Amino acid sequence: MPKSAVTPTRMVLNQLKGRLRTASRGHKLLKDKRDEEMRQFMDIVRRNKVLREKVDKGLSEAFAAMSMASAVMSPEMLEQSLLYARQQIQLDVSHRNIMSVNVPVYAFNSQSPDQSGQLPYGFAQTSGELDDAISRLYAVFEDMLELAQVEKTMQLLAEDIEKTRRRVNALEYVMIPELQENIRYITMKLAENESSTKVRLIKVKEMVLQQAHHYER
């Protein structure tokens, strides 16, 4: 028996058949979408893993270099040298569409007023260790930027995969079986009605014949 009350008529039957067609097509499409999303997602996860390790390693090296620098220089001096950045890093964010998920793409441009490199201080009063630390940090920064992009992509994609998966499951295990069940119920009910009508007609015919001709079988 169907859960919800369906009126066993031909019109409802046609409607249900139409819905079943749509649901099956939607199910197939969503399943394909899920599979493709999953494939992309696994690529991104792998990339993320590699980048994360790279960034972790790079940063810890940079921090080590930085603490070397701070050991040689006085804290005031260190702070003073780094107080004013020579360049401003600005970020350009565009979007890329992965399976209708909008993911950010970052591109940074550093605007340095002159071409004297990235170091925001003069060489006279600072130590070489500081230069080293900054250039290490600069090197790891590009990875960090890509990590940000990949990680955000991963999160957004994960959310969408979850959504798609739920939809696929809802269609596959709830909606489609329910529709099929209802269609079967109506078909059976209609067949039943039809045979009962037939029996009734035969009966009526018999009665009419008997009345008219006193016909006995």
Added chain:
Amino acid sequence: MYKIAVIGGPDTVIGFKALGLDTFPVRTGEEARHIFRAITKPDQPDEYAIIYLEENLAEALKGDIARFKDSPSPAVILIPGKDGSLGLGQSALQAAVERAVGANIL
């Protein structure tokens, strides 16, 4: 144009200042949360697209980070602090995988 923020301990963020990022040195989780909320307010003149957050502050800002997990901007990325990696970045990855696949397959 978007900007990049770094929130972390004073020793951690000082280097990033030289790169031209906006740095916010904090000492406690409380302070970090305050700053995080201030810079993620919707009506900012200049928006931050990426916020790098030192790992050891992540615990204090758990709810705030989760709020931005599903929105395209900003990206909140955990970075290891001066004292080395806590592995929280890896766990974010695992959480995403678990969410997408339904099981941890890594």
